[in-house]
Amino acid sequence: MPVQRSILGKPLPPMPPKRIAVLLSTIAVFAIFTLVFTLPNSIPAGPSLGRFTDHKIPIPKLPKTLSPSILNPFRQAAHAPPVQKNSTSGEASWYSNWNWMSPFSSSVTLDENRSLLPPLIDRPPIYAYYDYTLQKGKSHKEAENAVLVTWRRAWWAQGFKPIILSPAEAMNNPLYAELQVLEVEPLLKTEISRWLAWENMGTGMLCHYLLLPMGSHEDPLLAFLRRGEYPRLTRFDRLGSGLFAGSKADITAAVKEALSNKALNESTDFITAVSPETFEIEPKNGVLAYYDTRTVKEKYSKVADEIEADGPRGLMVLNKLTVSHLHTTWQNTFSKGIAVIKPQPEHMTTAILPARKLAEFLIQCPSSPLPSSCPPNNPKCNPCISSHPLQITYPSVYRNTSDLYTIGTVPHPFTTALMSSSLNSESELTIPWIRRKSKRDPWLTTITAELLGTGVSGAPRVVKFKDVVASQYGTSHSLWTTAERDMPEDLDWYFGFTIPRNATDKGESETPVPGPERKPQVSSGPRNSPESAPTDEEVAMTKEKSLLKSAVEFGKARKPDEEKVRKAIEAWNLADTEAWRFARAFLERNRVERLKWEEEERKYAGGKAGAERGKNEGWGRWFDDR
Incomplete structure (x- = not known):
């Protein structure tokens, strides 16, 4: 039975629940207004009531100086880690720390332009x-x-x-x-x-x-x-x-x-x-x-005869043989070929051109006095045959395959946005276009799509990219450069052998197998004459070259308005920016490490033993058409 409510012994008429709620709300509002407007006037003038209390409730205040980190701007400011020795090269700077797998370097370095790299591994x-x-x-x-x-x-x-x-x-x-x-x-x-x-x-x-x-x-x-x-x-x-x-x-x-x-x-x-x-x-x-004397005589008698006839010339022939064996060993290790990453094929052909040329050089058959020979430790190797060179592929994603070598070109988000907007007939690269029309972190999202899928944010993608670039496995299976800078000149040290620099040779040296395939196949395709109309591909390449040049020049000197656009792009593409800075800093640190070691070693062994001579010859023409 429902409860019968009464007041002063008289029963009250039934009231719906909604009306009871309205009544109680009205009474509460009336009570609050009464306290606010009548209580202060009822307190007599005299000493403040504050003297009867011993405690105060502090009002929280925001710090006067905020953290420079864009990830947490309300964090209190802290001193940045000290600058380490040999930690800058040009515009690249870095900080080596065991926490290098943090998604964003600025969370540790407190500097947007300072990349967090893994500690240098001690070389025995x-x-x-x-x-x-x-x-x-x-x-x-x-x-x-x-x-x-x-x-x-x-x-x-x-x-x-x-x-x-x-x-x-x-x-x-x-x-x-x-x-x-x-x-x-x-x-x-x-x-x-x-x-x-x-x-x-x-x-x-x-x-x-x-x-x-x-x-x-x-x-x-x-x-x-x-x-x-x-x-x-x-x-x-x-x-x-x-x-x-x-x-x-x-x-x-x-x-x-x-x-x-x-x-x-x-x-x-x-x-x-x-x-x-x-x-x-x-x-x-x-x-x-x-390659001691006994081994050379037993396995490479032709070279042994050269050494016996003319010591210096024979030693150069032996050195040529060892270099070719090093190159052949590398090709055997990566039997599935070379993958040149090309995530945006519609407007990144020019940007990956140096990577493509490097791949073409690496698949060449090395020049050797004994083309069909194998290293003494691996007599069953697969010598390079020009009719069956390693394959070069251009995937849009990174594939973690042990016998596939990867060459990646990381563009700055401004370069990506500039090419994307211009090739899509956008009149100008503006902040509204960046915010409304451009995709966020398009480069990193694309190359990690096969590894991490499409429903993952930028932070885990950055962590995976850093592992691919800087782990011990990653450094031996891939090379990552930036689109705005030329290919490094010291790649011979990165791969461990002299890379062929003959741009006209496509690996078509004579094979060690006799037969009709000994001579290189000459392409019979017609070449465009100077008077012929340019193809759509050539027009696109010409436009890409101009845009890439503009991106490089823009990165060297910027006006205040241009700086705002660049900052907006970097803020909109945090993951792509972090990947670009990380790849740039890691490659530069490798170069600084080797140059520092060379400088120290130059003091010993007469200063000439093992020193390179003419090491920069032949690399400049890599980039003539870029």
């Missing part, structure tokens, strides 16, 4: 001994220098720090005086001096400059050697004195044992001068190629 030292003081002809020294450059490039590309030692390091060893009083053969004395120089430096690897790494970057042996920790003094089976690895204590013990050997003069090399228990022998060394 690998030493080669070379006596530059010996009297040799100019041609002989030039040939040996070319071999040393090849040795340095190959090991640098695999993550090591190749250092050339000389008699100066051996003489700096306190044990050198003991060697001088011993009567030993000159060759054995040189071998012991080599070990004294190594012992003077400490833990690391001692390598002959004719031993090169030829295999995948992920090979277990190379991964072990890159860790730089060697529990036992180790030599490698069937490589003789080509490579040793050990700690400082083990090296010192071995040198002292050799110098105290009473039958030292009867030894043929350092290995026989110590007891067999001194070394641990590593049988799995299939990634190492040693």
Whole structure:
């Protein structure tokens, strides 16, 4: 039964719930107005009531100085991390930190133009001994220098720090005086001096400059050697004195044992001068190629004959052979070819032109005195055949495939917007157009579509892109440059071998297989004469070149109004901007690291051993038509 309500004993008529709610609301409003307008007037004049309370309720205030981070502008300002040494190059600047996988660098660096990069990985030292003081002809020294450059490039590309030692390091060893009083053969004395120089430096690897790494970057042996920790003094089976690895204590013990050997003069090399228990022998060394005298005579007799006939010229032929084997090994590693990323095919043909040319150079058959030969560590390799070169593809997405090499060109969001608006008949690149018509982060969204799908925001896409660019796996399987700058000049060090620079050669060298395919196929397609009308593709390319040039010039000097447009584009495309800055900074840091190392090494070994000569020749014509 419903409840019967009453007042003063008299029953009230029933009232609907809606009316009760209205009544209660009216009473509440009346009570509030009564308190506001009547209570202050009823308090007598006198001391303030505030003196009867001991506490105050503080009113929160916004900080006077806000954080410069666009991601959290209300965060209190904080000091930016200190500037590290060698952390700038041109307009690129970076900060190395373990938190480098943060989506946006400014959250850590507090600087929009400062990229957050992974800490530099320590490169374990690998030493080669070379006596530059010996009297040799100019041609002989030039040939040996070319071999040393090849040795340095190959090991640098695999993550090591190749250092050339000389008699100066051996003489700096306190044990050198003991060697001088011993009567030993000159060759054995040189071998012991080599070990004294190594012992003077400490833990690391001692390598002959004719031993090169030829295999995948992920090979277990190379991964072990890159860790730089060697529990036992180790030599490698069937490589003789080509490579040793050990700690400082083990090296010192071995040198002292050799110098105290009473039958030292009867030894043929350092290995026989110590007891067999001194070394641990590593049988799995299939990634190492040693071009010693015995190997060259057995496998490459033509080269051995060249060396015997003319030492300097034969050494240059041998160096040419090793470079071709390094290139062939790289091509075998990436058997599925090269992917040149082209996410916006309708207006990015010109921007990826340097990447396409680099890919064309990499698929060429390397010039070799023995085209059908294989490295000594891999006799069953697949020599390059011009009739079946590696394939170059132009996907719009990045594919994580271990045997596919990727070359990516990252455009600045302004470059993307400029080309997109101009090629879509937009009259002017304005802020309203950016906000209303342009897509947000189009470049990064496109290349990561296959990996992450279409329903993912920009932050996880940036994290994935950074992993692709800067992880150990990513650096050995891809190269990422920016669209507004030329291709780096030191790519030989990035790949570990001399890249062919013959722009007219499309990999059509003679094949080692006899038959009608020995001669290169000549294209029979007609070429446009100067009088013929340009095609639609040529017109588009011409317009793209002009737009890309405008984007490059715009990036160098900007007026205040233009600066507003650029800032608006960067704010609208945070993920694309972060990717562009990250790729630019990472590539520049690699270059700065190598140049700093070269500058330090120039002080030693006479300043010339292993130094490049004419290294910039032949690269300028890459970009003549861009």
